[in-house]
Amino acid sequence: MTGQPAITLVRGDITEQDADAVVNAANSSLLGGGGVDGAIHRRGGPEILQDCRRLRASRHGAGLPTGQAVATTAGRLPARWVIHTVGPVHSTTEDRGALLASCYRESLRVADELGACTVAFPAISTGVYRWPMDDAARIAVETVRGTRAAVEEVRFVLFDDRAYQAFARQLE
Incomplete structure (x- = not known):
């Protein structure tokens, strides 16, 4: 059955x-990289990187396009899968909000294909990609609320109080 997933907020570590x-x-x-990406690869272990290399060798030779999503094993993480999505770099001269929204929609689509009931999201693009937290929270919550999925729970896992409060304001 598809519907609207329940949304919960957690202050903590996505890994x-x-x-x-x-x-x-x-x-x-x-x-692999820094921030959330680096943390997931470090904690999940080499199995995630091996799956990512297989994806690069097959259908994503040029890399994963911004706004798209693919899944791999979760390696040593307490999850079953990792859904990788590439967020856009924030721009003050170009509206890239649709690309950020696509990250959430496409990740939910992949989660549905996997049969996932619970999905944990970070605040995509808010680190080194410099997306303003309040706007990122608005786009994330609006997109999840507006996306029909079989996923039962979307959990936004927010690393600090500032991010948690920005997402909490969007849920009010």
Whole structure:
């Protein structure tokens, strides 16, 4: 059955989430990086990188396009899968909000394909990609609320109080 997933907020570390799938704010290479991406690869172990290399060798030779999503094993994480999505870099001269929304929609689509009931998301693009937290929270919550999915729970896992409060304001 598809409907609207319940939305919960957690202040914490996404690599510690016991969920069917955790979403990785990846870079297009899929080969690891900093921030959430680096943390997921470090904690999940080499199995995630091996799956990412297989994706690069097959259908994503040029890398994963911004706004798209693919899944791999979760390796040593307490989740079953990692859904990798590439968020857009924030721009003050170009509206890239549709690309950020696509990250959430496409991740939910992949979660549905996997049969995931719980999905944990970080605040995509708010780190090194400099997306303003309040706007990122608005786009994330509006997109999840507006996306029909079989996923039962979307959990936004927010690393600090500032991010948690921005998402909490959007849920009010």
